[in-house]
Amino acid sequence: MQAIGIVGFSNSGKTTLASRLSECLEAKGLRVAIAKYTHHELDKPDTDTALLMKPGRTIIGLSNLRTGGGEAMIHWGNPCDLTHLVPYLDADILLVEGGKTLGWLPRILCLRSTPELLAALPNGLDALHPELALASYGENRLPGLHAYSVEELDALVDLILERAFMLPGLDCGACGEKNCSALAARIVAGEASPEACKAVGSRLEVEVNGHPVGLNPFASRVIAGGLEGMLSALKGVTSGGDVVIRLHRHSV
Template identity: 40%
Template sequence: MRAIAVVGYKKSGKTTLALELAQALRKQGLSVTLVKHSHHGFDEKAETDTARFRESADMVMGFSPGGSFVSWPGERSLAELIPLATTDFLVLEGGKTLGLMPRIIIADDEATAKDLDPDLALAAYGDHALDELMATRDVAGLARIVSKAGFLLPGLDCGGCGRENCRGLAVDIVAGEASVADCKALNNSLRITVGGQPLPANPFVERILRSGILAMLSELKGFAPGPVDIHIE
């Protein structure tokens, strides 16, 4: 799955941009999951942001201390919600501290932009360039950029890629100095999917599972070295 975050401070226009970006991606033929992050819970009355999200996407999820979408009580992390998404693309409104995906930032000045982690930004939404970051109000253009450059890392912070955490790899991907293929949790010799969704495993867990499975299979009559496929309903 590919992903983009829309980050900015309160009343900056994050919701409107996330909605318009989701709609523009759908016009490209992509199915979209919209995720809204809130520190204050969710108001589900008509004409609220949450109601507008439901009208503008193929799937909507949200997480907050006061409750979460998908009928879960209490807060759930984004990592717990993502496996439920069955779409091509995920648009996250909010999530300033998450370093799992690139972002579009909304800021009126350089100081604000620096607080929004511009090293993860593909572009800024606005009228004036921020430092070396391109700024535009062309949502269709932004959709074309993120449809090609969007990505989502697993957030395991395992260090298998040689960086301290997933944010370090994400920054290098945005800078063009790495790719998602460098994520060892997503690209190793053991690939697991649950319900059609990839289940990432850090290199240590991958080695344990791989060695254990091969050791058990080696005790079965007819076993021979080679690629192994196991399917569990």
């Protein structure tokens, strides 16, 4: 799955851009997932389901409409890291609205004029981490960054499909960088590729719900060594070749 962040100060047009991009991507037949960071409580309309919600409690909502399909949702009443939720997603591309501090994916900077942005321009935009930006959107410009307008959405979509990526977010340092953000900045600068990440594509690969999960190289070696030892004790298992083990998890 590819991923791209949509980052900017308050009222800079992030939601509008996320909505427009998702429409364009879906028009190309792609499955889009959207994650939204907010400083406020999540919207909870005054419904029976909202009455059940409270901190620390998990609520599953299931709606089986007789016509037009149904909906499902899980509401966790505690904070969660987005990287822990990615394996649940069934999508080709993830749009992440907000999340200025996330360093494991590239971003589009929303630069519509707001008091915060105008106070930060031209040199105070470090909080938006422009080193992770593929482009900007809105009337303001940063040197060296192409600024797209609403008339150029198709070109922006093409750029995203060509360059969006997602690193595991483990910050394990196995790629030789101090964290995922440092490698992401080098990928954005054209100095490296996502394949430089050593936590995916190693000797041991783990997928959850079809999505590759990053493994700390140390954990990868420990698990792979344990599996090798177990397999060597089984009759009929020859050395060489790939081994596929599927773990079917059933809830009780």
